[in-house]
Amino acid sequence: MADARPPALVELRGIVKVFPGALANAGIDLAIYPGEVLALLGENGAGKTTLMNILSGLYRPDEGEIRVVGERVVLRSPRDAIERGIGMVHQHFRLVERFTVAENVLLGSHTPRFRLSPGQVLEHVRALGARHEIALDPRAYVGDLSVGERQRVEILKVLYRGSRVLIFDEPTAVLAPPEVDSLFAGIRRIVGEGRAVVFISHKLDEVLRIATRIVVLRHGRVAGAMPRAEATPGKLATLMVGREIPSRPRVAAARGSLRLRVEDVAARGERGYLAVDGASLTVHSGEIVGVAGVAGNGQAELAETIAGIRAPLRGRVWLDEHDVTTRPAREIRERGLAFIPEDRHRQGLVPAFNVVENAILTCYARAPISRGGLLRRRPARTHARRLVEAFQIQASLETPVRALSGGNQQRLLVAREAAQEPKVLVALHPTAGLDVASTEAVHRILLELRARGVAVLLVSEHLDEVLALSDRVLVMYRGRIVHERPASHADVDEIGLYMTGVGEPP
Ligand SMILES: Nc1ncnc2c1ncn2[C@@H]1O[C@H](COP(=O)(O)OP(=O)(O)O)[C@@H](O)[C@H]1O
Numbered sequence: 001m002a003d004a005r006p007p008a009l010v011e012l013r014g015i016v017k018v019f020p021g022a023l024a025n026a027g028i029d030l031a032i033y034p035g036e037v038l039a040l041l042g043e044n045g046a047g048k049t050t051l052m053n054i055l056s057g058l059y060r061p062d063e064g065e066i067r068v069v070g071e072r073v074v075l076r077s078p079r080d081a082i083e084r085g086i087g088m089v090h091q092h093f094r095l096v097e098r099f100t101v102a103e104n105v106l107l108g109s110h111t112p113r114f115r116l117s118p119g120q121v122l123e124h125v126r127a128l129g130a131r132h133e134i135a136l137d138p139r140a141y142v143g144d145l146s147v148g149e150r151q152r153v154e155i156l157k158v159l160y161r162g163s164r165v166l167i168f169d170e171p172t173a174v175l176a177p178p179e180v181d182s183l184f185a186g187i188r189r190i191v192g193e194g195r196a197v198v199f200i201s202h203k204l205d206e207v208l209r210i211a212t213r214i215v216v217l218r219h220g221r222v223a224g225a226m227p228r229a230e231a232t233p234g235k236l237a238t239l240m241v242g243r244e245i246p247s248r249p250r251v252a253a254a255r256g257s258l259r260l261r262v263e264d265v266a267a268r269g270e271r272g273y274l275a276v277d278g279a280s281l282t283v284h285s286g287e288i289v290g291v292a293g294v295a296g297n298g299q300a301e302l303a304e305t306i307a308g309i310r311a312p313l314r315g316r317v318w319l320d321e322h323d324v325t326t327r328p329a330r331e332i333r334e335r336g337l338a339f340i341p342e343d344r345h346r347q348g349l350v351p352a353f354n355v356v357e358n359a360i361l362t363c364y365a366r367a368p369i370s371r372g373g374l375l376r377r378r379p380a381r382t383h384a385r386r387l388v389e390a391f392q393i394q395a396s397l398e399t400p401v402r403a404l405s406g407g408n409q410q411r412l413l414v415a416r417e418a419a420q421e422p423k424v425l426v427a428l429h430p431t432a433g434l435d436v437a438s439t440e441a442v443h444r445i446l447l448e449l450r451a452r453g454v455a456v457l458l459v460s461e462h463l464d465e466v467l468a469l470s471d472r473v474l475v476m477y478r479g480r481i482v483h484e485r486p487a488s489h490a491d492v493d494e495i496g497l498y499m500t501g502v503g504e505p506p
């Protein structure tokens with residue numbers, strides 16, 4: 001049968017990109033055709049941005065090739081990509097605030113038009129905006145523009161350079177709903193002219209609205225592809241989160257007493273928005289409760305609120321029978337809560353300190369390491385050596401922690417928290433960015449703690465990890481726990497729907 005499809009504008013073949021500790025793209029094939037909105041869908045860390053940074057000339061692939069209308073090309077810089085008709089609207093804008101819209105549109109553009117008079121420049125940019133129905137005053141200073149307007153400047157920039165393939169990296173993350181509508185109208189006009197748009201997103205509902213074809217990435221690979229007409233939320237969610245669920249011998253959990261209770265907690269995120277909006281949960285002694293969800297749905301803010309390093313707007317947190325809401329982090333720790341933070345360099349370890357100093361960071365005030373207010377060197381070293389040996393941390397005791405690999409740093413941090421004999425452990429993305437061996441080491445520690453009766457709250461983006469370790473699985477979406485199941489009755493399809501907001505009742 002004849003293939004009705006026109007030739008591809010761009011083809012990526014066998015693209016591999018390795019970062020220290022992460023195989024971001026593990027051999028990806030992707031073709032982009034004129035007139036299509038191709039959605040690249042996938043969870044955080046799936047490799048979407050990396051792949052498109054390669055196509056836009058920002059990164060060089062370790063393996064694989066790129067073809068532009070059939071011709072093999074090597075893209076050494078974004079300028080190379082722009083010359084080949086490929087432009088990217090980045091997640092974080094690259095504009096000069098004290099320049100006008102028109103100046104920003106022309107910036108770095110080396111076409112002969114650059115020698116236009118200021119009046120002609122304004123006219124050019126105004127005409128381009130009018131043709132694409134992009135409402136912007138070319139004389140306005142970018143510093144005075146809203147986020148949605150800045151995005152339009154980026155789009156004009158890419159259009160001005162004559163791009164035939166426009167890549168949008170999570171463009172709706174910064175927009176209010178009415179701005180999303182106008183962005184989508186703009187995207188439809190762009191592909192109506194025979195250009196192609198690559199729309200990167202981890203949001204199912206948006207992808208279903210705008211895409212004409214959908215490619216799902218997972219763990220750096222293409223997990224599946226289909227035309228929009230064949231896509232359903234269930235199919236996409238399953239491809240996004242995967243089906244491989246490692247099994248572990250599951251001892252019927254002898255669930256103990258209630259250790260941690262969180263009731264109707266709300267908290268703001270870094271940028272002031274309501275990140276946690278009425279989350280409730282419980283964790284009992286001897287169980288691991290896993291919180292699944294796409295990162296950015298309030299998991300980090302919830303964990304930090306429990307640990308006392310973020311103040312809640314409302315709600316209560318109990319450790320055993322003690323109400324610890326708004327108590328200082330130090331007091332919460334002393335009452336038996338250990339915390340593995342997301343950013344081990346800023347919150348967990350002191351990079352300039354050596355292994356011994358980091359090993360005792362959260363227990364230096366206790367016997368036998370401290371006596372009469374004095375730090376005792378020998379017990380401190382003994383304690384550190386025990387951790388290093390038990391958890392196979394590759395480092396000498398005097399090494400500054402910044403010199404350790406990411407995996408060894410995380411082993412040290414998790415081992416230190418486990419050694420405190422906590423009643424409750426809150427672990428926030430404890431294996432993010434780790435290699436397989438370190439991931440397994442961390443898993444072993446969590447399971448050991450569970451066996452010793454610790455109540456473990458595990459927050460992870462990796463659904464397979466949550467399912468492999470947890471006794472109960474919760475799903476967090478937009479600041480709330482929207483789903484709960486015993487792990488024995490957890491259904492990947494169902495969880496995927498809740499993770500992406502489709503499972504939530506209207
Ligand atoms: N510059 C970088 N250095 C090291 N690791 C990186 C870099 N960029 C991305 N990664 C890693 O590569 C993987 C894929 O990331 P990314 O392409 O940003 O995913 P996505 O855009 O799908 O969220 C992740 O594990 C991420 O931590």
Ligand SMILES: [Mg+2]
Pocket residue numbers: 048049050
């Ligand atoms: Mg990304």
